[in-house]
Amino acid sequence: MIDFDELSVQDLARHFGRRRALSHITFRCRAGSILGLLGPNGAGKSTLLAILATLLRPHAGTIHYGAFAVAGGSTGAVRGNSALRATIGMLGHDLYLYPELSARENLTFFAALHGASDPGGAADAALAHASLADRGDDSVGSFSRGMRQRVALERALIHGPRLLLLDEPFTGLDDRSVGALTARLHELRDEGRIVVLATHDLDLAEGLFDQAIFVRDGRLVETAERPQALRSLYQSVMTKGRT
Amino acid sequence: MSAFFRVAWLVLRKDLTVEMRSFEIVSTSLFFAVSCVLFFAVAFVQEGRALDGASAGILWIAIAFAGTLALGRTFERERQAETLRALLLAPADRPAIYVGKLAGIVALLAVTEVVLVPLIAYLFQAGFLARPLWMLAVLVSGTLGYCAVGTLFAAMLVRARSRDVLLPILLYPITIPVIIAGVRATAALIEPQPDLEIVRFWLSLLVAYDVVFVTLALWSFEPLMTD
Numbered sequence: 001m002i003d004f005d006e007l008s009v010q011d012l013a014r015h016f017g018r019r020r021a022l023s024h025i026t027f028r029c030r031a032g033s034i035l036g037l038l039g040p041n042g043a044g045k046s047t048l049l050a051i052l053a054t055l056l057r058p059h060a061g062t063i064h065y066g067a068f069a070v071a072g073g074s075t076g077a078v079r080g081n082s083a084l085r086a087t088i089g090m091l092g093h094d095l096y097l098y099p100e101l102s103a104r105e106n107l108t109f110f111a112a113l114h115g116a117s118d119p120g121g122a123a124d125a126a127l128a129h130a131s132l133a134d135r136g137d138d139s140v141g142s143f144s145r146g147m148r149q150r151v152a153l154e155r156a157l158i159h160g161p162r163l164l165l166l167d168e169p170f171t172g173l174d175d176r177s178v179g180a181l182t183a184r185l186h187e188l189r190d191e192g193r194i195v196v197l198a199t200h201d202l203d204l205a206e207g208l209f210d211q212a213i214f215v216r217d218g219r220l221v222e223t224a225e226r227p228q229a230l231r232s233l234y235q236s237v238m239t240k241g242r243t
Numbered sequence: 244m245s246a247f248f249r250v251a252w253l254v255l256r257k258d259l260t261v262e263m264r265s266f267e268i269v270s271t272s273l274f275f276a277v278s279c280v281l282f283f284a285v286a287f288v289q290e291g292r293a294l295d296g297a298s299a300g301i302l303w304i305a306i307a308f309a310g311t312l313a314l315g316r317t318f319e320r321e322r323q324a325e326t327l328r329a330l331l332l333a334p335a336d337r338p339a340i341y342v343g344k345l346a347g348i349v350a351l352l353a354v355t356e357v358v359l360v361p362l363i364a365y366l367f368q369a370g371f372l373a374r375p376l377w378m379l380a381v382l383v384s385g386t387l388g389y390c391a392v393g394t395l396f397a398a399m400l401v402r403a404r405s406r407d408v409l410l411p412i413l414l415y416p417i418t419i420p421v422i423i424a425g426v427r428a429t430a431a432l433i434e435p436q437p438d439l440e441i442v443r444f445w446l447s448l449l450v451a452y453d454v455v456f457v458t459l460a461l462w463s464f465e466p467l468m469t470d
Contacts, residue, residue, distance in 0.1 A: 086334035096329035
């Protein structure tokens with residue numbers, strides 16, 4: 001059983017063919033914090049999340065999940081990571097849910113896949129957390145975007161991961177759903193999880209991050225602790241060096 | 244090892260549940276395969292007499308075409324909401340996911356074959372059901388070999404833009420031995436006096452192909468899906 005209280009990324013690099021997607025990315029974040037991953041489209045945010053999730057292999061650098069290290073450039077980076085994956089939850093831009101199945105069936109399936117001893121009970125608890133206990137037997141395809149997002153977040157959390165990776169979680173949500181998601185993220189931080197969140201919605205993310213890293217063209221251009229006035233900070237960071 | 248088969252079973256059960264809700268893959272592949280057989284019947288059955296030896300080839304062509312359709316749709320379903328990523332994030336051996344997907348496609352194709360075999364037997368007066376156990380062995384081993392390669396390729400191509408075109412281009416050349424062995428074994432079986440030595444030879448070739456390609460797929464699935 002792997003557990004950790006710090007995520008540390010050192011000199012990470014990844015390319016696709018001749019295109020460099022990430023280069024010299026270094027940062028660390030501790031348990032009980034939310035890290036914002038900010039940058040324009042194509043900056044490499046989703047690639048970085050995929051690497052942290054073990055869905056992609058880094059070509060160079062090292063990721064330390066506490067004492068467990070994943071080194072780039074070797075096939076060892078992809079083999080034998082199943083215990084590590086038990087500590088990672090991911091919510092992508094797409095929701096990773098089967099629209100033909102009900103919310104309960106989706107959650108039960110993923111709970112069972114993660115080895116839960118009582119998948120049905122875990123699904124019921126997750127539905128209660130998403131305030132969807134009364135809609136649990138409806139197919140996910142019939143849900144609004146906000147409802148699906150809530151189910152998807154609980155799907156990512158169903159195995160109690162230490163590290164939660166979120167890619168554009170505010171997309172398509174109304175104000176109420178954004179409020180609910182923000183409250184849930186604060187709850188997760190208080191529970192001691194590490195949340196890494198990539199977003200373009202700087203206004204919605206205002207005041208949310210304990211730390212933010214700014215990525216442009218696959219390179220880390222700035223790091224900020226407890227960033228305030230996120231939009232103006234983002235604009236100044238992104239124009240720096242361009243002019 | 245039990246965790247491996249538990250995950251494979253979960254994936255299989257999920258695929259079958261989704262299919263029972265949508266009835267998408269079975270209906271399209273069945274419609275396609277039956278249409279294919281009917282076109283061949285119009286061409287090859289003249290005045291109530293079928294062309295000698297055509298039925299075995301038609302059976303395996305229909306299985307191959309229906310299988311390609313089923314493989315494409317199964318992974319398209321996983322691509323639409325990126326659920327394949329959620330499967331790959333599970334703390335399980337990733338080859339277990341391959342085994343679950345493979346079993347699901349074999350099961351869906353078996354449904355198509357349950358309709359195809361009697362239909363072709365009737366239209367072409369072919370004795371497919373004269374030796375049912377031998378026929379079953381040929382069908383199972385041939386379908387498994389075809390789907391073992393197809394499942395790996397379909398999973399690999401899930402992010403490729405022209406995956407619908409690439410899948411048959413990659414799949415058909417590699418599965419030629421399966422189709423040839425399946426046709427030869429079936430043709431030998433439906434002879435009035437079948438030479439079981441010949442059937443056994445082609446069947447053992449199919450089993451060898453299954454062993455080689457399932458092993459290769461299990462070995463290569465994780466690194467291929469991670470890159």
